[in-house]
Structures are given as structure tokens and as C-alpha cells.
Amino acid sequence: MTKILPFKAVRPARPFAGLVASRSYEDYDEDELRAQLEFNPYSFLHIINPGYKFQHEIGGEKRFEMVRNRYLEFLEDNIFIQEKEACYYIYQINSREASCCGIIAAASADDYEQNIIRKHEDTIAHREELFKDYLKVVGFNTEPVLLTYPDNEIIEDLMRKTMQKRPEYEFATSNREIHKLWKICDMESTGKIASEFEKMEKLYIADGHHRSASSWLLAKESREKNPNHTGKESYNFFMSYLITESSLRVYEFSRLIKDLNGHSKEEFLILLDEWFRIENRGKDLYRPSKKHHFSMYLHGEFYSLYLRKTQYRFTDSLSSLDSNILYEKILKPILGIADLRQDKRIEYIPGRNDLIELKTRVDSGEFAVGFGMLPAEIEEIKQIADENLTMPPKSTYIEPKLRSGLTIYEF
Structure with a gap:
């Protein structure tokens, strides 16, 4: 009541x-x-x-x-x-x-x-x-x-x-x-x-x-x-x-990262390959069309990242949230960003802003790589709240x- x-x-x-x-x-x-x-x-x-x-x-x-x-x-x-x-x-x-x-x-x-x-x-x-x-x-x-x-x-x-x-x-x-x-x-x-x-x-x-x-x-x-x-x-x-x-x-927040944590482009892609099927989309502005699909802009090219569901285990509502998958499988283990609130190497763009902004800021050299995803659905937000779980920072722009x-x- x-x-x-x-x-x-x-x-x-x-x-x-x-x-x-x-x-x-x-x-x-x-x-x-x-x-x-x-x-x-x-x-x-x-x-x-x-x-x-x-x-x-x-x-x-x-x-x-x-x-x-x-x-x-x-x-x-x-x-x-x-x-x-x-x-x-x-x-x-x-x-x-x-x-x-x-x-x-x-x-x-x-x-x-x-x-x-x-x-x-x-x-x-x-x-x-x-x-x-x-x-x-x-x-x-x-x-x-x-x-x-x-x-x-x-x-x-x-x-x-x-x-x-x-x-x-x-x-x-x-x-x-x-x-x-x-x-x-x-x-x-x-x-x-x-x-x-x-x-x-x-x-x-x-x-x-x-x-x-x-x-x-x-x-x-x-x-x-x-x-x-x-x-x-x-x-x-x-x-x-x-x-x-x-x-x-x-809406979602896109993520911009200032460097690849010491990895070369090739090393970074190889590390991503463990958890994602990767396709080079070239100069085309790629936007994800499904949950667990991500866009990535790196070195002047767009990539699609598809989560390997045979590898990944969904245990609760938080584990299936795209912003959490990005954090647990890329940002923290590969790029070394553990604190999403305080780390100065990461910035966020509200997803309602054009993908061109993400591309422009990476092309300028200010950032090394950018990631996009679909927004969370209201049912996901409610389920996470009902399970007394919390989303990673900047998971939703409402x-x-x-x-x-x-x-x-x-x-």
C-alpha cells in the first residue's frame, strides 16, 4: 500500500x-x-x-x-x-x-x-x-x-x-x-x-x-x-x-574510453573474441538491433559485438543487463575500469544523442574506443529492483x- x-x-x-x-x-x-x-x-x-x-x-x-x-x-x-x-x-x-x-x-x-x-x-x-x-x-x-x-x-x-x-x-x-x-x-x-x-x-x-x-x-x-x-x-x-x-x-548511455589499457588494437580484438562474435562494419554507423548486441567504434571503424551465449551464463536479472555485461566482460577485465563513477578514463553520452557524437569524439583522439547498446526495458528495471539488485552507474537515461x-x- x-x-x-x-x-x-x-x-x-x-x-x-x-x-x-x-x-x-x-x-x-x-x-x-x-x-x-x-x-x-x-x-x-x-x-x-x-x-x-x-x-x-x-x-x-x-x-x-x-x-x-x-x-x-x-x-x-x-x-x-x-x-x-x-x-x-x-x-x-x-x-x-x-x-x-x-x-x-x-x-x-x-x-x-x-x-x-x-x-x-x-x-x-x-x-x-x-x-x-x-x-x-x-x-x-x-x-x-x-x-x-x-x-x-x-x-x-x-x-x-x-x-x-x-x-x-x-x-x-x-x-x-x-x-x-x-x-x-x-x-x-x-x-x-x-x-x-x-x-x-x-x-x-x-x-x-x-x-x-x-x-x-x-x-x-x-x-x-x-x-x-x-x-x-x-x-x-x-x-x-x-x-x-x-x-x-x-534511453541508454554510450561509453567512451580514453585508452585501451596498454593493448594494441589487434590484442584488444583478440581479447574480445573470447566472449563476443565480432564483425567489422567499416564506416557504416552500426546500431545494435537486439539485446546482448553491442556497437563499438575503434580506429575509424564500427564493429558489431554479439555475446557468445554458449559461453555466458545468465544467473539473475542483473547478469542479463547489457550495461552489466559490458562492464563485467570488457570494461573491468580488459580495459581496467573497475570504478565506473570515479575513473577519469570513462565518460558517458546519453543514448538519445546521435551516434555521430561518439564517432566524432573518438576520431578527435580524445577517446580510443566507444561502445553503444540498446536501452534497458522498464520490465528489466523493475525486475532488478524487485530482486534488490542495483544496476551499474549510468545504465539508464530516463x-x-x-x-x-x-x-x-x-x-
Whole structure:
């Protein structure tokens, strides 16, 4: 039984919504970030980059405190408003490639701790602690965790009826996306939605493992310090964006490696031959067409690598995951890359980017070899989570990617 509740969001007043909403901070290059900060005084980037006001780089807890100050200024200037009643928020993103629609709501930190909300990635302890401390100081969260659930006709019907009305927000962005947001606040509808989620035995994290873990740490610490803890306090929940499994878009990450770990091209191919049938595809841009098939670009040529299934033993859902096969049979034993998070010899390209990028970066001499694969399927992700296993880092690139600042969850 999952607990997914409406909440009283802090959000932009209608005239400011399109100006406030921003992509993830890391998604901007230096020039674009500077332009946003210089020419858009309403951008949420001013809150998460508070040192810009003083033209000074600020770090640590002082930065957290200044983020809080910028946030309060947006409230004082009525750029942000506080919702008067608890609502669910329907958020739709339409792009040239696809459309998705889901519900922004409050998910239970207890459900995360009890594995009702299930994960498929490992988290890094110091990053969990850092973000927990950030949340504690700033007092709000603006980046929803992406959760996925089975298709549900009752929830979908309520969403369709709501979306026939005028949206609370409707704006376009420079990357040709249309963003719309509606509210569901009446008690009958919110009760039905909550009831339908209660019937679900489990949900799955699609994106936001560190945010989920940090929110649980904050909840645990807060309840230990609160002698009057009831379980209803806002710190017991974290903001999430819930979409159906059929709406989730899963891409792969391609791998780029800086060198062949001392092997010549010929030696490297011979080592690969133990586990893969290799075909030289020449200059043709080769993309895998099946699971357990990989593309490789090396010395100006593409190769197809087919896993020798008579040699390889599948023991669980993780052992059949292509990113894990690549790691266990090539990256670690042959190329000497044991730590996929920290090793500076490996970089990742989201699979939705063109294969030309992989080729260009190898041809430039920056990297020696690149690997591609098919994306994982949602059933693979769920099975790995159900078996309490974790994928190698950068196994999935998942969309949608949401704008920050449209709904804010206060602790």
C-alpha cells in the first residue's frame, strides 16, 4: 500500500511561471547560464546560484543559507505564492519527439525506507548527506523524484477531465517544449487519487535515487529531534512526479574510453573474441538491433559485438543487463575500469544523442574506443529492483526531465 498525497505547493504566480521555470543547473553551459542570470531576474537559477547577486562564488553551508534568502525574497516580492489547500498537480510536457503527463504529489519517506518505493541504483553516502543538509537549511525541495506506476484507468480519467479546463500554467520554452500545469484540489477527486495509489503494492524510482535517499535521511533525523512526532509532518514526505510505466522513456548511455589499457588494437580484438562474435562494419554507423548486441567504434571503424551465449551464463536479472555485461566482460577485465563513477578514463553520452557524437569524439583522439547498446526495458528495471539488485552507474537515461521552480515542497 503506497501513500501518495496532495500538498500545498509554493509556486510561481501565473504571470511569472514561464520565466521562473528552469532546467537543471548542470544542464546549462557557462554562456547560457550567464545569459539567463543577466537577462531574466525571475529565473529560479537566481535562487540556486545566490552568489551571482554579489558576483562571488559561494560554497558550503553559507551557500545553503543564501539559497534560503533568495527564496524568501521571491516570496516577499509575490513572485511565488502559497497554495491555500492541498492539491495534486497535473504536469504535461509536449515536445517534438514525445508527450508525457503525470501527477506531482507528496510521496512517503517511510515507503522508501520499507522498499515499497523501490530503487535500482546505488547511492553515494556523502552525496546523500550533503543533499540532506541542503534540504534542512533551505527548507524546501523543488526537484521531484520521478516515480512510475502501472496504468490506472481511474486516475487517467480524472486527469483527462481536469485537462479539459484551462491550465494554471501554459508556456513554451526555447527548446520547443510546451509546458502545462493543472490543479486537482476538490476533496472528492483527491480522495479517489489517493485511494487508487493506496491499492498499489509498490512503486519504482525511475530517476532521483539520491533525492529519495536524502529525503529519508532528513525524515529520520527530524523525527528523532521531534518529541511530538506524529508522522503527518511535511518532513515525512518528498515531492515526486508520478507517471505511468507506458509513459516512461528509457534511453541508454554510450561509453567512451580514453585508452585501451596498454593493448594494441589487434590484442584488444583478440581479447574480445573470447566472449563476443565480432564483425567489422567499416564506416557504416552500426546500431545494435537486439539485446546482448553491442556497437563499438575503434580506429575509424564500427564493429558489431554479439555475446557468445554458449559461453555466458545468465544467473539473475542483473547478469542479463547489457550495461552489466559490458562492464563485467570488457570494461573491468580488459580495459581496467573497475570504478565506473570515479575513473577519469570513462565518460558517458546519453543514448538519445546521435551516434555521430561518439564517432566524432573518438576520431578527435580524445577517446580510443566507444561502445553503444540498446536501452534497458522498464520490465528489466523493475525486475532488478524487485530482486534488490542495483544496476551499474549510468545504465539508464530516463525522460521526462522536469523544469525546476514550478512547484515547491516546503518542509
